Amino acid sequence: MGIQFKDVSYAYRGLKVNYDAIGHINLDIKAKGEFIAIVGHTGSGKSTLVQHMNALLLPSSGVVTVFGQDLPPKKKEKINHLRQKVGLVFQFPEYQLFEENIIKDIMFGPKNFKSTEAEALEKAKRAAQTVGIDESLYEQSPFRISGGQMRRVAVAGILAMEPEILVLDEPTRGLDPKGRRDLMSIFKKIHDEEGKTIILISHDMDLVSEYAKRVLVLDEGKLVFDGPKEALFEHPDFDQFHLDLPTPLKIMKHMSQSLGIPYVPTYDFNSLLKYLKEVKA
Ligand SMILES: Nc1ncnc2c1ncn2[C@@H]1O[C@H](COP(=O)(O)OP(=O)(O)OP(=O)(O)O)[C@@H](O)[C@H]1O
Ligand SMILES: [Mg+2]
Incomplete structure (x- = not known):
């Protein structure tokens, strides 16, 4: 069942004007087996989006369905x-x-x-x-x-x-590199061993590239990309997303351009090193 968004918009109510934080979002997230990263500039609506996933916020328009229950709820329905x-x-x-x-x-x-x-x-x-x-x-x-x-x-x-689903809003922010790695390996273990769907907001493209399978890109409250990470990083118009490339991919691009090593995308440092050893042999 998981979580579905159908044309969901949300506006924070201000004294004089309302502020549109997310607009016309459509999404389908499975209850099991997904590892999704949500990326985008500060203020792009990431935290607003995820707070709809457990009914902390209810859509201003559109419908969010969480494990079969529609939000906003019908009268008297408990959420x-x-x-x-x-x-x-x-x-x-x-x-x-x-x-x-x-x-x-x-x-x-x-x-x-x-x-x-x-x-x-x-x-x-x-x-x-x-x-x-x-x-x-x-x-x-x-x-x-x-x-x-x-x-x-x-x-x-x-x-x-x-x-059933774990949503993490920038869980590694402010931690040192070891703290970040330790925490990410806990989430990976939960995902691998229990098959739990994990949804992770992060500004750290290296973590996104290493751990996520699917990436959602938000830009000014709009969902501008939803697909496998491989498709995002190889997107012909990647620049339009205003995102950093993950470091292993940057190094790979550089090595292939300056040293002529055949370009093979690698999404974490271990795979990059393994590939470079193979090429050298
Ligand atoms: N409680 C609020 N009242 C009014 N506007 C808000 C409120 N919370 C967020 N906003 C506005 O809604 C927009 C989206 O905010 P949101 O916190 O969802 O972004 P974000 O992508 O999580 O940003 P960050 O990366 O900085 O955490 C921003 O422009 C923000 O200023
Ligand atoms: Mg946020």
């Missing part, structure tokens, strides 16, 4: 349960940590969705394990751990609700 089905990790999620210790913070979501204390604890422990938060940290205050660990606790809080 809260959609927040459990589609887990959304906000930009800088650590600002929302608030409990006295880590394990209670992770348990908050499942308890909110009617798990008993024991079930919530079980789910929280599983989520903590998935993100690599050790048991010895459970009783610690979430405000006394490193930035990278806080981010992981916040992600665990969403995972503990056992969402």
